Amino acid sequence: MSRTGLGRAGEAHAARFLEAQGYVLLARNWRVREGELDIVAREGDTLAFVEVKSLRTRNYGTGEERVDARKRQRLALLAERFLAAHPDLAYRQCRFDVVVIDYTHRPAQIRLYRNAFDLNG
Known part of the structure; x- marks a missing residue:
């Protein structure tokens, strides 16, 4: 499976999982010039911007490690x-x-890591 295919399969897997957890999906693969949000969902009165990381190897670190400071800043934007x-x-x-x-x-x-990071640290 290609990297893009793996990412799309992981996002679909994550979407089903989040819906089973009670999230209401509002957008998937929302794009603008600066990049893409994988999933935007509502959980109760909270809007969640969800980054999905799919792993088939650990050669490049864990999924959690791949959401570094640069990625967090991009997600905030x-x-x-x-x-x-x-x-x-x-x-x-x-x-x-x-x-x-x-x-x-x-x-x-x-x-699933709810409130995985904030912009202050």
Whole structure:
């Protein structure tokens, strides 16, 4: 499976998992010039910007390690763009979640990190 195919399969897997956890999906693969948000969802009154990391090897670190400071800053910028494009959602509390789909295990392991990071640290 190609890297793009793995990413898309992981995002679909994550979407099903999040819906089973009670999330309401609002957008998938939302794109602007600066990049893409994998999933935007609502959990209760909280808007969650969800980054999905799919692993088939650990040669490049864990999925959690791949959401580094540079990636967090990019996600923050994309979240701002999304909120500007959807002012009806701007009043909600927002957070950043990370879902890791680890295909190095059989069956695949799914790890969800609610409020995985904030922009202050």
